[in-house]
Amino acid sequence: MKVNLILYNIGTLVTGKELSLTSNSMENIEVLENAYLAISNGEVLEYGIGEIPKNLIADNTLLEDIHGKVVTPGIIDSHTHLVHYGSRENELPLKIKGVPYLEILRNGGGILSTVRATRKATKEELFQKAKATLDRMLCFGVTTVESKSGYGLTLEEEIKQLEVNKELDNKHPIDIISTFMGAHAIPEEYKNDSKEYIEEIIRMLPIIKEKNLAEFCDIFCEDEVFSVEDSRRILNEAKKIGYLLKIHADEIVSLGGAELAGEIGTLSAEHLMAVSDEGIKALKENNVIANILPATSFNLGKSYAPVRKMINEGVRVAVSSDYNPGSCPTENMQLVMQICSSQLKLTPLEIFKAVTLNAAMAVNREKEIGSLEKGKKADLVIYDTQNLNYIFYNFGINHVKDVYKEGICVVKDKKICY
Ligand code: IZC
Ligand code: ZN
Numbered sequence: 001m002k003v004n005l006i007l008y009n010i011g012t013l014v015t016g017k018e019l020s021l022t023s024n025s026m027e028n029i030e031v032l033e034n035a036y037l038a039i040s041n042g043e044v045l046e047y048g049i050g051e052i053p054k055n056l057i058a059d060n061t062l063l064e065d066i067h068g069k070v071v072t073p074g075i076i077d078s079h080t081h082l083v084h085y086g087s088r089e090n091e092l093p094l095k096i097k098g099v100p101y102l103e104i105l106r107n108g109g110g111i112l113s114t115v116r117a118t119r120k121a122t123k124e125e126l127f128q129k130a131k132a133t134l135d136r137m138l139c140f141g142v143t144t145v146e147s148k149s150g151y152g153l154t155l156e157e158e159i160k161q162l163e164v165n166k167e168l169d170n171k172h173p174i175d176i177i178s179t180f181m182g183a184h185a186i187p188e189e190y191k192n193d194s195k196e197y198i199e200e201i202i203r204m205l206p207i208i209k210e211k212n213l214a215e216f217c218d219i220f221c222e223d224e225v226f227s228v229e230d231s232r233r234i235l236n237e238a239k240k241i242g243y244l245l246k247i248h249a250d251e252i253v254s255l256g257g258a259e260l261a262g263e264i265g266t267l268s269a270e271h272l273m274a275v276s277d278e279g280i281k282a283l284k285e286n287n288v289i290a291n292i293l294p295a296t297s298f299n300l301g302k303s304y305a306p307v308r309k310m311i312n313e314g315v316r317v318a319v320s321s322d323y324n325p326g327s328c329p330t331e332n333m334q335l336v337m338q339i340c341s342s343q344l345k346l347t348p349l350e351i352f353k354a355v356t357l358n359a360a361m362a363v364n365r366e367k368e369i370g371s372l373e374k375g376k377k378a379d380l381v382i383y384d385t386q387n388l389n390y391i392f393y394n395f396g397i398n399h400v401k402d403v404y405k406e407g408i409c410v411v412k413d414k415k416i417c418y
Contacts, residue, residue, distance in 0.1 A: 003045055003061045005378075005407060008036040008052050011068035011386055014349075015047060016356045016371035024314045027349040029357065029371075031388075037071065039378040042406035046374065068386055072352055073372050074143025074379030074403070075333050076359035079246075079270055079291050081324035082147035082176075083130045083164045086117025088325050101300065101327060102224050102252060111151070111185040114325050118151035118161065126164045133323070134174050135416055136331040141381035141400040146177040146320070146363050148218055150184025153197075155204050158182050162213035173405040173418045177363045179246065180205070180214035183226050183234050198230055202237050209241050215364070217243035218270075221260065223253040228260050235264050244364055246291075250274040262286040268318065268362040272305040273297060280306075283315045289362045290315050292354070293322035294344060295336045300327055307344045318362040319354040334391070334398055341392040348388040378407040 013035035019028040037047040038056050046056065057063070091104055091113075104110040118126070130147075137145060147165050152158040162178055169176035182201045190197035208214050217238035221231040235245050244267050249257025251271035261269035262282025268289040272279070275290075283290055290310050297304045310317055321336050322328040330336075337355060340346045346354070360370025369377050384401040385391055391399050403411035410418040 003038045003040045003056050003058060005039040005062045005064065006036055006052055006056060007039075007064045007066050007071060007382075009068060010035045010037065010066045010071045012070045012388055013037060013047065013372070014070070014072040014352050014388070015373065016073045016352065017373050018357055018371070024312055026311055026317065026353050027347060029349055029353050031349070037372060037380075039404075039407040042378055042408070044372050044374055044376055044378050047372065066382060069401070070383040070385050070388055070391070072381050072383070073356040073370060074381055074405070075141045075355050076144040076363065076365075076370060077137060077142050077321050077323065077333055078146045078268070078318055078359040078362040079293060079320035079322055080145055080147055081150065081322075082133060082145060083126050083149070083161045083168075084114050084118050084151045084325055085121035085126060085129060086114055086325065087329070088113060091326070095300070102222070105185065106224060108188065110326055112188060115151050115153055115185065115187065119157050123160055123164055123167075126161065127167055130164060130168055131172060133331055134168065134172050137323075137333065138174055138403055138416065139400060139411055139414060140331065140333045140398055141403055142174060142333050143379040143403065143405050144175045144177065144360075144363070144365065144369055146179060146216070148179040148181040148184070149214070150181035150218075150220075153182060153185065153187040155207060158204060159208065159211070159213065162208065166213065173408075173410045177216070177365070178214045179216035179218050180208050180243070181218040181220070183219035183231070185220065185225060198234065201234055205238055205243070206241050209243065215244055216246050216267075218246040218248065220248045221255060221257040222248065222251060223255060228256050231257070231260055232264065235260075235266065239264065246270060250276070250279060254279075258283055258288075261288045267364060271296070272310075273303055275305065280310055280313050280315060283310070284313050287316070289318050289358060291318045291320055291362050293320055293328065294339045295330055296322045296328040298339050298343065299330070304343055307346065311350070316358055316361065317354050318358040319351065320359060320362075332398070334400065335396070338392055338395040342395065348392055351392070352388075378404060380404045
C-alpha cells in the first residue's frame, strides 16, 4: 500500500465525520484520541486509534509525530468579499458615533467607496492584495475560501474581479469558490434608475456563466438595497441558467429574506441576525443552510443571529468570516470561532462542525472536503494545544501550528512554506 505521510501520536483527531443524528445536536462529529492519519496522493487513506498498522508503512513513508496535539480538517471560510481594493478606516469615526451602515452607503460611502477603488485598480493590484489576505487566512488554518464579486457592478468590472478569483485559485494553495454578486449595491450611475440596473444584472448572468467564472450567485437582499421582489427575480433567473444560489438575508432589517431563501431553494442564507420565526421555519423545511457571520455583529456592535434557536429547530448552521473592507475587515477565522464560543455559547465541537462539514455543504463541496474521511482531500490543521477546549479558552491568539493542503505542508511552525 503506497502511503506518503502518516501523522501519528495525535492527541485529539477531529475527523469531522458526521455521526448519525439522534437529536438536533450539532456535536455529532467523530473525535478520536491517540490517533493516526495516513495520507496518500493528497487524500486521506486511513485513520484509526493507537499504533500505526505495519502494513501502512512503506520505505518512503514520512512519519510525523504530532506529540499529542490537536488535528482537525482544514477550515472552510464559506462567505468572503475577498477581492477588492482600498480600505474604509475613514468610516471608523462614523461607526463609533453610531452612524448606521446603510446611512453610510446611502451617502455614497460603504460598498460604493470600495467600488470606486476596485474599478480603478488593475487585476495585478487586486491579485496581490487578495493573495496577501489569503496568506494570512492560511496561517489561521483556512484551506478553502468562497469569494464574491460585487465591487465592479458593470459587466467588465465584475469579470475583472471574477478573473482574479480564478487566478488566485490557480496560483494559491487555498481553493477558491467563485460567486457572482453583481447585486451587491445599486451603482452610483444607476442611482435614479435602479430597475435598469436590475435588468443589467440579468443581462450579465448568462455571460458570466458562459465564461465559467462563477458557480454561485448571491444578492444583498436588504432595506434600501435589493428588495425581496428584486431578489426573487434575480435569483430565479440565476437558477434557470444553472447557478447555485446564496442570499444575504435579514442582516439588518427583517425583510423576509430567509422566507425567500426557502421559497426559491437557495443552498444557503447568510447573516440572519434579524431572521423571523417564520424565516427559521422556512430554512428548516427547505434544507437551507444558515451561514452565520458573528464577527460582523461583533465589529458593528450589533446583535447576533439566533443560532441556538436555529439549531434547536433543526437548521444546519455554518459559520464564516464575512471578510470584507466594511463591516468585517478581519481574516482571523479563529477569532470568529472564539466569538462563537463566548457570545453564541456554541461548544467546540459545534463550532468545528460549523466551519468544516457544514461550511463544505454551504459551498457544495462536502464530497471532497469538510472532514478527514477516506478519499477526501487531506486538508488539515495542527494546533499547538493539547486539547480542543484550549483553542477557545486562550482567546485572541492563533493556535494554528501547521497547515496541510492536499497532503502538502503549506504552513510550518506558523510560517508560510508553500
Ligand atoms: O463592503 O460592506 N454587507 N456587503 C454586505 C458587505 C457587507 C461588504 C461591504
Ligand atoms: Zn457578505
